Amino acid sequence: MLSIEHLVCRIGERTIVDGISISFVPGQLHVIVGPNGSGKSTFLKAFSGEWTPAAGHVTYDGIGLGRFERVDLARRRSVMTQLPELHFPLSVDEIVMMGRYPHFSFRPSARDKAICEEVKGLLSIDGLGERDYLTLSGGERQRVQFARALAQIWEAPPDGGRYLFLDEPVSSLDIHYQHQFLRLARSLVKENIVLIAVLHDLNLALQYADRIVFMQQGRVMAEGTLDIVTGGLIREVFDIEARLLDDPEGGRPVIVFA
Amino acid sequence: MKKIPFHSYYIALGLLLLISLIVSARVGAVPIEYDRILLFVRHAFSGKPGPSIEEQLFLQIRLPRVLLCALTGASLSVAGALMQALFRNPIVEPGLVGTSSGASLGAAFVFVMGKSLSGAWLDALGPFVLPLAAFAGGGLATWLVYRLSNVYGKVNVNTLLLAGIAVNALAAGGTGFFSYIARDPQARSIVFWNLGTLSGADWTNTGIVAFSTLTGIGLSLRYSRALNALLLGETEAGYLGVNTRRLKTRILLLNTFLVAVATSVVGVISFVGLIVPHILRLLKSSDNRWLIIGSALLGAVLLNIADMLARVIVAPSEFPIGVITAFAGAPVFLFLLIRAGRQQQKGGFYA
Numbered sequence: 084m085l086s087i088e089h090l091v092c093r094i095g096e097r098t099i100v101d102g103i104s105i106s107f108v109p110g111q112l113h114v115i116v117g118p119n120g121s122g123k124s125t126f127l128k129a130f131s132g133e134w135t136p137a138a139g140h141v142t143y144d145g146i147g148l149g150r151f152e153r154v155d156l157a158r159r160r161s162v163m164t165q166l167p168e169l170h171f172p173l174s175v176d177e178i179v180m181m182g183r184y185p186h187f188s189f190r191p192s193a194r195d196k197a198i199c200e201e202v203k204g205l206l207s208i209d210g211l212g213e214r215d216y217l218t219l220s221g222g223e224r225q226r227v228q229f230a231r232a233l234a235q236i237w238e239a240p241p242d243g244g245r246y247l248f249l250d251e252p253v254s255s256l257d258i259h260y261q262h263q264f265l266r267l268a269r270s271l272v273k274e275n276i277v278l279i280a281v282l283h284d285l286n287l288a289l290q291y292a293d294r295i296v297f298m299q300q301g302r303v304m305a306e307g308t309l310d311i312v313t314g315g316l317i318r319e320v321f322d323i324e325a326r327l328l329d330d331p332e333g334g335r336p337v338i339v340f341a
Numbered sequence: 342m343k344k345i346p347f348h349s350y351y352i353a354l355g356l357l358l359l360i361s362l363i364v365s366a367r368v369g370a371v372p373i374e375y376d377r378i379l380l381f382v383r384h385a386f387s388g389k390p391g392p393s394i395e396e397q398l399f400l401q402i403r404l405p406r407v408l409l410c411a412l413t414g415a416s417l418s419v420a421g422a423l424m425q426a427l428f429r430n431p432i433v434e435p436g437l438v439g440t441s442s443g444a445s446l447g448a449a450f451v452f453v454m455g456k457s458l459s460g461a462w463l464d465a466l467g468p469f470v471l472p473l474a475a476f477a478g479g480g481l482a483t484w485l486v487y488r489l490s491n492v493y494g495k496v497n498v499n500t501l502l503l504a505g506i507a508v509n510a511l512a513a514g515g516t517g518f519f520s521y522i523a524r525d526p527q528a529r530s531i532v533f534w535n536l537g538t539l540s541g542a543d544w545t546n547t548g549i550v551a552f553s554t555l556t557g558i559g560l561s562l563r564y565s566r567a568l569n570a571l572l573l574g575e576t577e578a579g580y581l582g583v584n585t586r587r588l589k590t591r592i593l594l595l596n597t598f599l600v601a602v603a604t605s606v607v608g609v610i611s612f613v614g615l616i617v618p619h620i621l622r623l624l625k626s627s628d629n630r631w632l633i634i635g636s637a638l639l640g641a642v643l644l645n646i647a648d649m650l651a652r653v654i655v656a657p658s659e660f661p662i663g664v665i666t667a668f669a670g671a672p673v674f675l676f677l678l679i680r681a682g683r684q685q686q687k688g689g690f691y692a
Binding site for chain 1 (some may be wrong): 572573581627
């Protein structure tokens with residue numbers, strides 16, 4: 084379980100994350116939404132250990148974030164960001180293997196290689212192994228990066244759970260790949276991973292989230308299951324008129340903006 | 342991505358290095374036949390060298406020169422691979438970011454002023470004074486360029502190039518000043534400082550460069566995985582457990598160590614660190630482990646070939662080796678610059 088207490092992040096005098104307390108449990112897809120500048124990405128960076136907060140506590144399975152060695156943290160927590168820019172040719176295999184870097188010191192073990200193969204199979208990129216990453220399409224690159232993130236936490240560490248954070252993972256994809264990716268991410272819920280995604284698109288969030296967190300100006304405005312989502316809340320957080328409709332086929336609500 | 346495994350390339354490059362060393366030992370103002378080389382090497386191993394002038398020439402002049410050349414090529418190329426990985430940009434090399442010219446200034450200072458600053462500590466350090474001064478100069482220049490080009494935690498490559506030009510000009514000016522006021526005829530030679538020459542090779546300085554090259558490459562290999570992760574970006578590398586801040590400092594220091602020690606002995610030889618990793622990337626992959634080992638081997642081979650040309654073209658005199666590397670390297674640099682300019686719209690110019 085990921086517990087966050089009174090987390091505060093500042094850039095200079097400006098407060099980006101303003102005293103957030105929240106817990107994330109494994110086995111559910113948590114989605115964080117909020118307008119631009121609401122502090123979503125900084126919040127994610129802070130609880131994943133890449134941003135030193137000004138105040139507050141973050142604990143992974145009860146252990147304080149500051150007590151982990153970098154490599155030890157990387158063995159249980161992986162983060163996928165928007166497509167990273169690569170300027171040099173690297174093969175798909177080389178990139179997926181980077182996910183195993185925290186697990187070996189000089190040469191990958193047979194187990195590391197087997198995990199990479201397994202992950203590539205799961206994401207149906209096993210045919211791309213020798214391809215140059217720079218020649219891949221956006222959707223393929225996304226799957227390669229996802230494979231890297233999964234390979235990193237493929238096995239649970241002996242003393243705790245696994246954590247996968249997705250920071251706006253679908254922003255650069257077309258609609259087909261957005262849904263394909265989120266369906267895949269959702270299927271990981273049964274793996275007992277603490278799964279948190281920051282998403283831009285409210286309708287995508289409603290379609291895939293188990294629990295949803297609304298952020299505004301560095302604070303959590305509302306958090307809970309989809310029942311909490313109302314037109315009033317969306318107006319308050321995003322400053323736009325919206326109505327919720329029920330999708331007769333899917334059972335999840337759909338937002339229409341006025 | 343071709344399917345030939347890495348170790349086949351290493352074996353091929355190793356053989357190439359061996360051949361280039363032997364051929365390079367043969368040619369020069371006085372050609373030495375292969376069977377004589379074999380005989381001299383056997384003499385050297387058995388510990389009883391013959392008295393002939395040819396053998397003395399081979400053991401005291403030709404052999405250290407050839408080895409120094411290979412070591413310098415390896416050092417400069419590995420440093421180039423390190424800097425390209427650090428800046429995530431293929432147009433960066435030690436000559437560009439000020440390491441070489443700064444090291445050259447440090448060495449020129451000691452070379453010229455050393456006799457006037459005599460003291461017990463200078464005598465104690467002996468042959469290490471020159472490399473140490475070069476390290477200080479190279480480190481200072483590289484740090485200055487890095488600081489100037491690092492804005493809000495990001496290195497802008499345009500600023501990096503401009504800062505490099507300024508710092509290089511400053512260092513070259515300083516070196517010019519010292520060589521102008523020097524009394525020693527070798528130190529007076531601007532050619533030595535700006536274009537590099539291997540003619541000063543002896544066993545002492547070859548030994549010092551051998552030490553820096555081998556330890557430098559060994560240490561670099563420890564960082565090859567972290568440098569690979571850095572190719573994805575600093576944040577991503579951090580998520581993979583890399584301490585990026587510490588990594589950057591160490592890579593800058595390693596680069597300075599490799600380049601400064603070699604430069605203090607042979608002067609500034611540019612573009613080697615640019616071309617060699619580039620060829621290796623085209624040949625196989627951008628994996629930094631491959632680039633480091635491959636650069637060590639291929640850099641040694643190519644600088645040996647350049648030195649052979651330098652000795653053969655105008656024999657019995659010799660060309661400054663930096664002229665040859667500049668003729669070969671500058672076009673490659675321009676080509677990479679044009680390509681980088683085209684990619685700029687896509688945002689691939691920041692590190």
